[in-house]
Amino acid sequence: MSDTTQRPFSILFVDDEEMSRNHFARAIRADYCVHVAQSADEAIAVLSQYGAEIAVLVTDYRMPGRDGDDLLRQVAQEYPQIVRILVTAYADKDMLLKTVNTGDVFRILEKPLRTEKVREVLQLAIARYAERETRQQRLLAMDETLAFLAHELNTPLATISLFARSVESDVAEQYDPERQREIGDAARSMLNNAQFCLTLISSFWETVHKSGGRQSALEASGREVRATQLIATLLDTYPFAGSQRDWIRIDAQGDFVVRAMPNCVALVLSSLLSNALRALGDTSAPSLCLEIVESPEPEIRIRDNGPGIAPEIKARLLLDPVTTYAGAGGHGMGMIFCNRIMQSFGGCLRVDSALGEGTTVTMGFPASKSRMNPSDG
Structure with a gap:
């Protein structure tokens, strides 16, 4: 029932017609490992054995017993990482809309299948799968x-x-x-x-x-979280000691939507604020500015007038567990955690500092789609 040759990505093709299964397998097995099934139940059995390696499901809609719509919904629930493609010879608009909405279909292919079109769509589906895996x-x-x-x-x-x-x-x-x-x-x-x-x-x-x-609850809700909101919430909840809150001013040169994991961005902000306040502990006139910049790229900058960081420490700060506060229990891991979180959604962390001249830590965020593609309407 299955082609057992091991290749980087596997495709599961489901169709009750043997000729269609054979044609599909012959057309793409040079590029992918192909598993085939003749029914929805048989497809689930294949997935139970090979689900970890299957990247794309291609299923016919009209099949005896459970149809492709039912299969797509089950796979969307149990194997959400698999990219799902529907094949149909029927121009039933209501059926297609229902299937797309409930089965999260990546593409719809019309019968008779054309080899070049199938290969083109599979390449796009594999790219989507790789993106999800990353x-x-x-x-x-x-x-x-x-x-x-x-x-x-x-x-x-x-x-x-x-x-x-x-x-x-x-x-x-x-x-x-x-x-x-x-x-x-x-x-x-x-x-x-x-x-x-x-x-x-x-x-x-x-x-x-x-x-x-x-998606996180915030992302799923569709509620936008802006940089100014994150900073305002942080300042409202942070446990400042003594007059620390008076050291801080906000310079909003713009605002932008934090599109990726705002909860984790807030964690990074809290950690960087804590570092800056600690650095200012022995400064005679402590000053800490939280800057929000929208253009040319969205950024949040934490700028202090503290003692600064020695060049040999700054060069390793985001890579190795180094700290200027070992005597106070610091272990140098905080900046590594923050950098890892920012990189996880395509952002970055930059540190600019010189001894006696303070420190600026910049949180760089991915540009919005509209900014990256200004011609898009």
Whole structure:
């Protein structure tokens, strides 16, 4: 029933007519491994055995028993990575619309099949499959990164929370009122920061983990999330210490829609803000500017007037676990995580800094479709 020759991509062709199956297999087996089935149920049996290697499903619509529409819907549910193509000899508009809507059909081919047209469509379908696989691998890499981050930080942050509660409750009998207030404020700050980090890590890891390569809830809802909104939300929720919030100003030279994984972009923003605030800790007149730039390319820049970064550290910052805060518990992994997240959706992270002149970290985002193709209507 199946051509067992192993090639990079496999095609499953489903048609109840033996002549059609043989013709299809002969036409494309020089380029792809071909599996064939004569019914929807037989196709599911083939998928249960070879589903991991099949990139494209091509199915006839009219078949005895379950038709192609039913098969497409099941495959869309159980094997969403497979690109689905419908073959039909019937010009039933309502049927075609229903199938496209419920089965997420990539293309529709009309009978009789022409070899050149089939090859052309299969090339496009394989390109779509490869694109999905790349995105899935990026999401899996990000999932692993965030899961690692959550695992590594969850226990020490929970310990800090317990310690802060203990300090806050034990100071009353040991210090004068002023000292009690200072220690109590410090303990509450520790607790708030630890709880904020725990919540942030849990939320973002869960978002990526549950997506499983599918669209996030924000993307699926169709609700646009703009750069200015992400920054405003971050500043509203970030656990600033002392007068830190007063150090920050926003310079919106434009605005743009964050189209890819806004939750993860918010995580990067939070991490970069934390780094900048820490760098400004010993600066006499700390200043931190969050710039939003729309043109020529969409960017968010985090610009501080802190001590800057030594050239030998800056050169390795996005590649190796280096840090200027080892004495304060820094391990240098944060920038690597941020860079990996930005790269996962085609963005980038850039660091410009010199000792004594501050640091600017730029989050670069992929240009919108309209900007990349200005002639498109």
